[in-house]
Amino acid sequence: MHPFLKKLLGLNWLLLTLTLGLGVYGIYSIYSATWMRDLRFYNLQIAWFLVSLPVFLTLTLLDYHWLRWCGFPLYLLGIGSLAVTYSSAKVVYGSGRWLSLGSISFQPSSLAIVTGIIMLAIFLHQSHRLHPLFRIMVSLVLVGVPAVLVLLQPDLGSSLVWGFTLMGMLFVAGIPKRYLIVMLLVTVAAVPVVVYFGLKPYQRERITTFLNPDVDPLNTSYNINQSLNAIGSGGLYGKGFRAEDTLNKLGYLPRAAAHNDFIFSVMGEQHGFLGGLCLVVTYALLLLTGLYVASQADDDFGCLLALGITMMLFAHIFMNLGMTVAVTPVTGLPLPLMSYGGTFLFTVMTSLALLQSIWIYRKGHG
Known part of the structure; x- marks a missing residue:
């Protein structure tokens, strides 16, 4: 059998179906959230999806082991792109997270997360004989540099992603549990200090709103309360596509975020509890497939x-x-x-392509 055909037939078809299915459903969701106002985001999402597809297919068929030889340059590229945001970032909603190349804007933090994961995987794979404490300290530096740069943009959400990723990778890398428990306790103890000294006022307001949604219902609590109203109003089956009485169409959901941060609120209102449950189950299948791919990888790096x-x-x-x-x-x-965002869509497609490559070149199939 021709090697190319063997690789193509060796795809993880469940992962491929989930990837393409969620991507197409995301385009539909963005249309559902914006058809009554502006289809620009819908058209851009289609364009980014079409750009991401050939990259996805190319990386899928390439042996992922090549990343071990270029992981460090990619990591430096990610750090450099984050650093550049301070001198020429495009400010959107008070945050300088985007760089512009002509008419195209991209978010370096999304790409930096992937390059950081690659670099961390390389280090943990090659340092298995070193003392666990040394491995933890180096890992904290590798993760801490981009995480701090992202936090200073400010982008609290993306910096928190590093915490989930680091703990999971350290656990799989064989770091003794006692070290991980100490790390977790120190992190919990440091939260009040970070909240008080390290966050912007609006970020602290978000935490206050989370703890007490009724603290300021017409200002800081408005978006989350409207999100809950939208999802609750969908009932069991939802109001349907292009319904006239949706909170999204009437403008109660934040128009600047309905197609990205609050896309699930829009779909919950349209498709109800059953539609939301189907989406959650689909994501659960995607995550379980990722874990299964990890368990079948050819080596510790994969x-x-x-x-x-x-x-x-x-x-x-x-x-x-x-x-x-x-x-x-x-x-x-x-x-x-699902959410609108060209850079993030490209990043996720690239990441899922690496998962496919790890599957194709798994134990006994490379």
């Missing part, structure tokens, strides 16, 4: 890389869905393959 990607996706899914139903604070994290 396992760590797959686990890091899966944890990154979990952090985004958990925190985005959580904030729409007031389970987590509002952090501005997008929902993978």
Whole structure:
């Protein structure tokens, strides 16, 4: 059998179906959220999806082991792109997270997370004989540099993703549990200090709103309360596509975020509890598939890389869905393959392509 055909037939078809299905459903969701106002975001999402597809297919068929030789340059590129945002960032909603190349804007923090996961996987794979404490300290430096740069943009949500990813990768890397427990306790103890000294006033307000949604219902609590109203008003079956009486169409959901941060609120209103449940189950299948790919990886590097990607996706899914139903604070994290955002869509597609590559070149199939 021709090697190319063998690789093509060796795809993880469940992962491919979930990737393309969620991507297409995301485009539909953005149309549903914006058809009554502006289809620009819908058209841009289609364009980014079409750009991401050939990259996805190319990386899928390439042996992921090549990343071990260029991981450090990619990591430096990610750090450099974050640093450049301070001198020439495009400010959107009070945050300088975007760089502009002509008419195209991209968010370096999304790309930096992936390059950081690659670098961390390389280090943990090659340092298995070193003392666990040394491995933890170096890992904290590798993660801390981009996480702090992202936090200073300010982008609290993206910086929190690093915490989920780091803990998951350290656990799989064989770090003794006692060290991980100490790290977790120190992190919990440091939260009040970070909240008081390290966050912007509006970020502290988000935490206050999360703890007490009724503290300022017409200002800081408005978005989350309207999100809850929208999801609740969908009932069991939802109001349907292009319904006239949706809170989104009437403008109660934040128009600047209905197609990205609060896309689940829009779909919950349109498709109800059953539609939301189907989406949650689909994401659960995606995450379980990522964990299974990690368990079948050819080596520790592939396992760590797959686990890091899966944890990154979990952090985004958990925190985005959580904030729409007031389970987590509002952090501005997008929902993978669903929320509008060209850079993030490209990043997620690239990450899922690496998962496919790890699967194709798994034990006994490379």
